[in-house]
Amino acid sequence: MTRSKHVDFWKNSLIGLVFVFLYLPILVIIVFSFNTSKLNILFKGFTFKWYALVFHNVQIMSALENTLIVGIISTALATIIGTLGAIGMQKYNFPGKAILDKVLYIPIVIPEVVLGIALLSIYSLAGIPLSLFSLILAHVTFCIPFVVLTVRSRLVGIDQTLEEAALDLGATPLKAFIQVLLPLLIPGIISGAGFSFALSIDDVIISFFTTGPASTTFPLQVYAMVKTGITPEINAISTLMMLVIVVGIAANAIFQVSKLKRSKRK
């Protein structure tokens, strides 16, 4: 008995240690974001001023705006292109399909630096100026494969005869798509879009290569600020970002649980 108690003790402290490693740094950031002192060494007193500073920092706010613009537009584009691409690749046979199948996953596996440089050289070759536009183009590029991947994994689970059944019952191909295929694909499309948005808003490396001086993004801005030392302002930004993510995750969890309950009740 005592032996197993010993084991329990060690097991628990190991798990505890893992959590400390994971969450202590985060906790430190949160705590120091409220610190009156500019130095991250001693907690001198409680203040919200860094948060106020963040919201009044024009650079940060415009970078945030850029990130959201790029995130939303590139997610929308990648989702549409990726979804249609996945459907096309599932439905039709065309020469080179097997090759395209493999090539599609290159943007996922190659180092981001390589993709960034590749895009940069294409832009300079084609004479495309580095701006929000080039940035969006770059983000669409690396988001598409993720959308294709998620939509496709959903597609393979959908019975092909469902669309034929719709046609059989008088639906035009477009109506069959809207009424049958699309509703069934929605979960895959949403998770593909979610993936894209998450990838887009926190991308640093590819954005670094493909953005212009006037269109810096939030992660790049933070990155630039960190170079001169970690200020409480950065801590405040990080805390805010964490808050957004935690709220997002919690909302999703609540939504899923209530959906589960609803379907169980029926």
Add this chain to the structure above:
Amino acid sequence: MKEMIRLSSIKKNYGDVKIIKDLNFTVYEGEFLTMLGPSGCGKTTTLRMIAGFEEPTSGEIMLNEKPVSNLPPYKRKINTVFQNYALFPHLTVAQNVGFGLKMAGVPKVKRGPQVEKMLKLVQLEGYGNRKLDQLSGGQKQRIAIARALINHPQVLLLDEPLSALDLKLRKQMQLELKRLQRKLGITFVYVTHDQEEALMMSDRIAVMNKGHLEQIADPRTLYEQPKTCFVANFIGESNIFYGKVSEITKTDTKVTIENGYLTLQSDKPVFEKQIVNIVIRPEKVKFSTTEVPGFHIPATVAEHYYAGNVNKSVLRLPNGMALKMTSAGDQKLPEIGKSGFVYWELADAILIKTTSDDVFKAVDNPDFSMVNQMGGD
């Protein structure tokens, strides 16, 4: 009778593979026609061409005496009951059944009563708000039928609609489908590879084999007058002899087979030296210890099986061929090992004129081992 569907010289290739080879038949209005054939013979392909999901490589399909080659599936007044039901999983029962109406632009308020009427027809009143995963297999099947019928199609295509159900439910649904078809008077084109189901339900059966039509006829004709060895074998049980017309006199037509000879009714249109197949159904086979005039086919009783109301026996012929014999359950059976002769009433023999194709098929069948030895004749 009004013509509903006509297939003229339909051919279908997938790449270089000829799946359907020159299919011709007509389905009449209000008819229950079954396409019957072994797996892979092209039944589903034919159905899909009628529905419009597949285009014939050549030939013409007529619906109501008008060619439909330019009509996409959604413009044909034909509906399909799919083998796997193909119900829309994201919709309720009522939404599934009402889908056809919605596509036809019927407003929601008018759909409700029609959907309810259809559900009543398939005896699922009040199931409208259910989700599909709350239905049994048989219920799903009936929803699929209701969904296909709501637009009042001229033709209903059913591709093995009952194959996923267990035996008891299948029997019940067979009766229900037949009742529905009679009540609505809709033309049914039904696919199955269950011959009993086909015989029971159909007005006519189109027996298919390797992409062509073997014979199309009503169930009784198919059983009593099969045109090919394939049909004789596929519909019910058969004994098939392979032989050569050896002698034609005024009163007799004698056919020599490997195990002896037999006599045909003299009115059969054959000529001397012609190669023929003679089909005799197991229930028509008789056994006697003494020879019967006109026949010389020695046989030994090999096995008996008791099958409820009938006895099934196997008789062994000199060349090893197993001859099936069925007799009434209360009849006295000859002892196993007993030797004698088989014969039958002249009228019970079915003559099949052999084409080279048929001989080939005979070789495929282990029952025809004699063909191998006689071959080349």
